[in-house]
Amino acid sequence: MTRHTLCDTTEGTCGHTDAEHQKMSMVTLFTPAGVVAKAAPLKLAAKRLKALGYEVSIDADALAKHQRFAGDDATRLAALHRVAEQAPSIALATRGGYGMTRLLDGIDWALIARSVEQGTRWVGQSDLTSLQLGLLAHTKSAAGLHTWAGPLACDDFGRAESDGGVDDVTQDCFTEAMDGALEAVGFRTEAGFDGVDVKGTLWGGNLCVLNSLLGTPHMPRIKGGILFLEDVNEHPYRIERNLLQLQQAGILDAQKAIVLGAFSAWRKSPLDRGYTLKSAIEAVRARTRTPILTGLPFGHVPTKVCLPVGAKVTLAVQGRDAFMGWDHF
Template sequence: MIYPARIHKGDTIGVIAPASPVIRKELYRGITFFEEMGLYVKLGKHIDQERGYLAGTDQERLADMHAMFADPSVKAIFCARGGYGTGRMAAEIDYDLIRKHPKIFWGYSDITYLHTAIRQTTGLVTFHGPMVASDIAKADFAELSANLFEQLFFPTKLCYSEAVSPLQVFVPGEATGELVGGNLSLLVSTLGTPHEIDTEGKLLLLEDIGEEPYRVDAMLNQLKLAGKLCHVAGMIIGDFALPTPKKEKPSLSLDQVFQHYFAELNCPVMSGFKIGHCTPNFSVPLGVKATLSTSKKTLVINAGVK
């Protein structure tokens, strides 16, 4: 794996919108957070663009991403928000550019597609965490989420335990492997593409938002039939911010869905992690070694920067 360099106070960071459009006032509220950390912020040239549900054309969004990786003054790249659109760019990304100029790359949700494509093509460790306009700008942005940005300034081994949130064991055990994954619907969208998620021997993180249990069931079934669950080292179930199922429609519970797909796996499975579309949102590096222990109820993750 390629570990990006840590950042320092006084550095310049880049902010881009590779998926859906941003609301300008929310973007600037989020920028203030970084400025208070002693960082300078450079915005992507096309960050104000709107094209329906996209923040500009594929070429404009891709150009901003390439420009930030190529700019020697920019030490880290943060995504303004998710939404939709990153998978449309994946085939045209200059992965050699990223490999030659590795930097901190941060986001989640729709950014899962970029995490997966970049890591599997270049070996770069990237970061799954709250975004500038959609999360950091909120008045209730959690102190824990804010504090976890410190992992970018100092190589930090993270330890998630029940001090953060209650954790539920589906399958007991302990396993060490490379931490991969992210948003379930985005991971499913990689199947059958050149960027299909590789889960063999990995600790697989899953999270999502707005998906009723039957939709989560369908996506987990697709992962299972694609062979993505049979050789994982362990499963880390993050937050699933669900809408209330319609009262007139019978439904399984999310725990029943998880039980169906995970109970017979030959690896540790634990849920309840506040990782994803939630408060707090516990940010983690992807591509690093981590250890999941159900007896200790911990997830210990190696540092993501050098």
């Protein structure tokens, strides 16, 4: 049987066969940050994941509510540790929001690392960025540990059909990544980067969350890496400000490449006067020697690939076609 291993969004499809992804794995859905306002998306996500062949378990506190959080801090921290102790095949966050930052100082990082060593694939994005990067910061000596930047249960698998349902590329890349078949992603980038060919540790996630870790023990110190970034509801001037903070902190210059995903759901201002997201990116490019690529299909958008945070990857560009690959695992 031929195994397809490239999620190539330039073709609009993952290129897999469904039969390859019907591997039974235990998926635990948990809520470490923002409250799940309604149960319907969570139930729909569980139903769809079961239809894909997964055995689904919903954490007991996934629907807990305390102010804007999925339970108070103690409840969410206990849920995180409970999932780690159970070490399911896949630990999929229901949603992001805000709340992980409150937990960082209390997380048993050795327990999280042990679950990864036992085979748990922690998956999510947005606020989960702090957990993914914190694990890298606290397990420097543990080679091979990685998590997956990818979809969220409610936001992606729980999206109503009237809102577009589950994106095919997102679903296919998730299933390939989870059963170990995914080895690369491909996307279309801007002209001017033909010939880029670099290797390094893949890290990053949500830009604002990553910046909130600066100066804390939860920020990984990665040099020679490939940094990917995305954000939502942030005007380009705020994106520029955050990127310049990383540049002025020496982080951008220390990387082999920066890869930008989607910066979505922001509104133009009458004060912009021609200033755009492209303007913001160009301003940052002028201040760093590190190539800054765009076009990565990842972020708060329906179509997103899965990315192994903490893995060694190769980024290569031919013309405007960019490919990011890693060892099979």
